[in-house]
Structures are given as structure tokens and as C-alpha cells.
Amino acid sequence: MNDMSPEEKKTSKLGKWSRRGFIGAGVLAGGGLLIGIGVRPGNPIGALGPKVAAGAGEQLVNSWVKIDTDNIVTAIVPHCEMGQGAHSVLAQMLADELDAAWDNVRVMQAPADGSYVVSDTARMFAAPFTLNAADWLEPTWDGLFTKLGQSMDLLITGGSSSIRTTGQHQMRIAGAAARQMLVGAAADAWGVPAAEIATRDSMLVHEASGNSAPYSEFASAAAEQSMDHTPTLKTRDQYRLMGRSKARTDIPAKINGTAEFGIDAVPDGLELSYAAVVRPPVPGTSVISMDASRAEGMSGVLQILNMGNFVAVVADSYWQAQQAINTVGIEWSQSESPVKTMDDQFAVFSSALDAAGDTGGDQAAARGDAPGALANAATSIDAEYRAPYLAHAPMEPLNCTAHVADGKCDIWTSTQVPLMARSEVASTVGIGADDITIHHPYLGGAFGRRLGSEYVAMAARVAQATGYPIKMIWSREEDTQKALYRCADMSRMRAGLDESGALIAYDSVFTQRHDPAEACVPAMYDIANTSVRVAEAELHLPFQAWRSVDHSQQGFFIESFIDEAAAAAGADPLEYRLSMLTNAPRHTAVLEKVAEISNWREPSAEGTAKGVAIVESFGTIVAEVIEVDMTSGKPKMTNCWAVCDAGYVMNPDGFRNQIEGGIVFGLTAAMYGELELEDGAIVQSNFHDYRMLRMNEVPNIEVALINSGDVPVGGAGEPGLPPAAPALANAIFAASGTRLRELPIAKQFV
């Protein structure tokens, strides 16, 4: 039991594959992929060519780069763009290694093709290169994942992973390999040694002979060069684009309105009809009967369909479809779930925790002897924490355009998982994956919601039934009330302190563990006796990963409870944390820095107080200090200081944007986020009762970055979120003495 590493997650009873399984599968399934797909004639690139380089004069150098006759370099990126800026930064990384002229770099979304699975193929392809791949892949390398094949559809955007996996291990290598091939082709043509050829701004230059040429001149010849499997990557002092705040390539189109999102799909040559849908108000129920008599007479209505587990109305316009479906009377089956209210849900959690008691449940991590140390502690504290269900509520409503005809299916939708969506459509409409094409433009927000594909399958079913193309749009109410959710949870925490107040024992037990496996473990702190346990309990609402996943509730539980321990010890919460980080120099540096920029050690202004929290998630350490003003009796957030160590930040402006977005998303949830249940159905329906933080409520946010050096690069999209709620709750405790053990906060100060 001296092992603090999370135990292996096996395929759960839900049939869910473990996170590690996916990664491993990618490595193995893709092992030969990049090599095979390379540039030799007759390889899969022949089939890929028309998909990504259809234009005359375009040459695919390898599967991630194409160069056209105007010397425009296009990075083909396998991740979706949902506002996080990954497209642009991935192109930046590729272009830097390629020595491309940034102004002439374009970005293209990779097609939903198995050849573009997001994996660390380059780890095999380029080993042994020096981007820290080996030291984290090795523990998962052998055996564990051999059972998983290429069918796992790994074209995924999530886990704050684009830059640190695809960017580091694919885009850079693709760029460097392409550069070497261009150089090789020029060296052959000019009869000079390759080592004498310099590259800069998409040009090849041989000074001694006076030869120079744009990349485009050698793009075809480069494709005949053998590919170096271990291209030399740049060192930091050689970066020209990485580490710089280059402007995002997707922003102009989003400002001038020309950017196309999934909902904008207007496929050439297709006449669209529109579908509105109504899903069951309580999960797992189905249509018993439907009365469409009124809708049948309404203008524009084409069809009314009882699809078994939902009802659809198809009409000439979306408005007509939605108006008509509002009049359809639907009787739903009774739910067998015992959960009718949130009190019921928390009672389910509570009984699971009762059953686990002080030592039961599945041991997620353990070190030392927590039960023994708790029994002998000089002081002990315990607390029960709660987190509510949350909706993703992306701005772009869920939607999908589908056309099923002649044994083929075309889908246009906003998705984080195009290949999984394709598989889901295949099994739903009975058409082979090869006959299904997924077109996936920009996403108008996702936050994890679009990792699920049930809406894609719904649209495909309706299109199959009608026989003509339809665009299905969910109303905001459908998306808020009948979707997939961040889970609610309850955590019981206990801590033991010695005579000096030092934390010597820690125990937590909770019911929900999804991803990442280590989110529930306060591993950075030196606590000699630690026990982390899971007592699984049923969720009434279906789960879907929500920005930062388990960290979103565990960050609140753990960092609030550590604050309680500091208070029990009579210690300053920041100094108390520092005293437990003696083996964590990066965490210490982050916490010291946030203390400095927030003037933590100076007295707070009258009526205000500060709270701190620190969470490492997705490879990035983030500490936040939030200052609240409680003079009105209600929390008013005045300032937020965040310090992040992601190892190395590829685009500081983009990174800050993501951290700020994560903070605002986290504070929105902390202040207002809550879904309540009435008779098993969700009460909240739209933005008027599922509130967002407004501009005048957002604190001033200052983000400082630390590039700590030779460690793997961390993520950006999620790590800003987990410390936000506990930092705020801890600030409110500091200001008012009120300890908040459940969220949301605003309603506790009415």
C-alpha cells in the first residue's frame, strides 16, 4: 500500500474504455501509420491526396503538410477548433520546424479519416528524440493496450492535449522532416552538400553557389526523398515562432462573420429541410404515445416522427419545425430511477459513502497508514462536500445536418470526435464507416459536450427516415435539460494533524471517478499517510466530461479541505501549503509567485480578503488567489491572480486567453452553476435560469507564466478552471468565517 499511483482503470461496468487504453491504442495502431503514410508512391497518401490536396499544383509532402505552387505552406491539423486556438498554435509549431514564412502559412482541418488519428505515433516514428516522450510513455508501453486496435477512432480534441501531444510529437516532427526532405531535394538538384543549405521564410538558400529557391520549387522532388525518422528538432534558442504570441489565424474570419460553424452548414447542391426534436424529460424514458393532430395542420410541416426515444418534426424552416413540435402532445414512459430530486440523488451518494465507511470502497491511491494515523492524530477534522450537476451550455446549439441516400451518408456537424461520430452513425443507420463522410467545421463552444455524439446519430436517423437531407437543431431548452452532464458528487474528507498542526493523515471517499485518474489524489503534498477511496454510486443524469472533468469537483473538495486543515492548525493557508511542498519545487515556485503578485503577505484592504488554491491538471500547475469584498454581505470578486507553469508556453497570448477563459468558466459554475431536479426532470432551461457570470461580476484577472524548463509541455484549455472555485470559497471563508462546502455560492448569500 505504499503506492501512490492510481490503480489501473479497467474497462468499467459501463463499458467505458479507460483513458490510458485510448492512448496506448493510438500508439500501437498508429505505430506504422506515419511511416506508411509518408511520401512514397503507392502508400495511403494516394487515397488521402484528393481529400486534402485536391487543387492543381498542390503537393503533399507528408500527411501533415502540403505546399502549393505559390509557396503557401498548409498545416493539416487533426484537432478541431472550438475557440481554444489550437489550429493556429499547431501550425505555428509545424511552421517553426519547417522554417516556413508565417505570413504564408495556412491551416486546414484534417478530414475525418483514420489516417489522422491523434496519437503519439511520432514517438515510434522519431524515437529516440528528446521531447520527453519516453519518460511518460514507457509505463504504458507494453502489453496493457495490445488488445485495442485502430477501431478506437482516436481523432479527438480534448484533455487539453493538442499542443502537448500532437503539437510536440507530430506537428513539429512533420515540419522538421519536411524541411530535411526539401533540403535533400535541393542538394540533389544543385549538387551541393545538404548541410550547406540554409532554410528561412520558406526559402532554400545555398550561399556558396548562389542558388536559392522557394520551397514550392522542390515540393514534388521532396516527396521522392527518403524520410528521416529522427529529424533533428530545434532547441529553444533556435525557435522563431514557438514561444511567441503570434496572432491566431482563425480570428479574422470570426470577427468578420465569414467563419463557418457546424450550424452554418449549407451543403452544395442539397435542398435542406429542418428538424426540431423533443427528447425525454427524464433520462431513459421513451415515447408511449404522441398526438400530432395540431402540428399536422401547421404551416411548413412536412413530417412528424415518433422515433421511439424522441419525437421530431421536419418542416421547411427551423422556426416552423420548432413551432409545430411545441404543439405535439407526448406521453412519456415512467422512469425507474429512484431519483426525483437532488435530495434523492445526494441520498444515493450518501448511502454509498455510508456503506464504504471509514476504510471501504475501492482504494484509488494510498500511502502510509491513514486509518492508523487518523486514530492517533492530536487534532482531527472532517467535512462533507457536495457538487451539483452542471450543463456545458455551449453557445452554438447542438445541431447536425445529415443526408442518407444510395447507401451513403454525409454528416455536417460540430464535433470533438469526428471518427467516433462516424462509428455511431454507422451502427445507427447500418451503413459502413467507409461510406460515411463527416464534415466538421468550427465548433461554437463544446467544453466536453461535443465528445458525445448522440445528437449526430439522431439526425442521421431522421434523415434516413425522410430520405432527404435535414438540418436538426436542438432548442436551448433541449440542450439544457436533456443532454449529458458534469456529474454531481459528494465527498467525505478527514484529516489528522500532529501537535504542531502539520497534516499527517488524509482520507477522502467520494462516488464519482471518471477522468483523469489522478484528479482525486493530492499527490503534490507531503502527507505521510494518505488514503483516497471511491464508493461508486449511480448517477440519475448521463455523464459527459465537462471542462477539466474530475478536477472540476475534486479541485474544490481537496483545496477547500486543505484550507480547513490550515485553519485548524491556525496557519496561513498559503504558508501551510508551502510547508507541505518540500518535494515539489515547481509547485513551490508557482505558489511563491502568486503570493508575490497578489501581495498575499500584505494586509488586505478593509472589507476584503483573499483565498488561495493550487491544482496541477493536464500537465500544468496553476495557483490562483482570489480577492473578495464582503462588505455588502454578498461576495463581490475584485481580483484574481493566476500563476501557471506549463513547462513551456508555445503561444503566451493564446495560453493566457485559455487560462482566463477557464477561470471565468470555473467562477461561473462556482457562483451560479446548478441543475435542480423536479420529478426526475431538470428544472433549469435556458440562460435566464442557468446563469453565466456577467462582465460586471468578473474580477480583474492577472495571469503570470513560468517556463520552468525541461519538463513535458502542459495543457492550457482546462488547467485554469480547477483552482477557481476553491480559491473563491477560501476567500469567502477568510472574509466572513463562513466555510462553503457546497456549490453554487451565490444562492447561499441571498
Place this chain on the structure above:
Amino acid sequence: MRNRAILTAALLTVLVTACGSSEQPEVVEQIVVRDRGEAAPAVEADAGATDLIAMGEDAFQMCTGCHVVESGARSTAGPNLFGVVGRTIGGLEGYSYSDALAGSELTWDEANLDQFLTDPAGYLPGTDMLAGAVRDDEERAAIIAYLANQSSSTGE
């Protein structure tokens, strides 16, 4: 070494849940009102449409994106309008009104509903009802007649 395993596990994270190829039920019922391209049937003169209240019920369909009119039903984006005529403006218990309506002490009647529906934000600046003005005089009158009829006093 073991401790490092924790740290490194964080790097592997990809947010994924089940691949979800759940069994889908068959289409249970498919009502084809008309085929595409086929002209919409001429709107039949509804026998009840001469009645202002019935006309109002039809016209009210444009409001159902945000409002329900059903005794005791939960409000959707806008407040439940059952019994709105005779109700204090901003007075439905449990509905989160804009400050503009919540602060009012007036009572809805046919006359001020007519002004409000003609131009909601003009009549009550600050209202959250940003859409839904009913410009057509006849439609507006019919909707108000319908709403006036929908209250507990009518035995609905």
C-alpha cells in the same frame, strides 16, 4: 519512481467516454403531411377562426417558444401566462423577472398588454422580452382576448 507515475499519468489524459454504439429503436410512427416540393395545402378556413379567442390561440403559437399558458405549469424562458390578465406586472411567484418588471406595481389589463405587445422594450424599458412584439393589430387583439380567457376564473 512510483510517485512519478502519478505525475506522468496527467500527461496522458484525453477526455473520452464510451464509444456509445447504443441500440436505437425503430421508427415507431412516421406521419408524412406532404412531400417536399408539393405545394402546401391551402389553409382551410377553420370554423372556429371567426372567434377572436380561437384566432388568438392560433396566433399565440408565435409566443410558445418562450411562454406556456397552463395552470400550474413551470415557466419556460418567459413566465407562464396563465392568468396574466389581472396579475401584477412582474408578479408570478418564482419567476426571475428583469428589474424593469419586478419593480412594477401595476396590473396587467387589456390596455397595457396592448401597449406592451406593440413594443415591449418601448413600454417597459429594460424588459428581457427582446423579441415577440406583435405588430399586427388584429393578431394582437386576438392574443390578448385569448390570454384574458385563460385564467382560473374561466374554469380552464
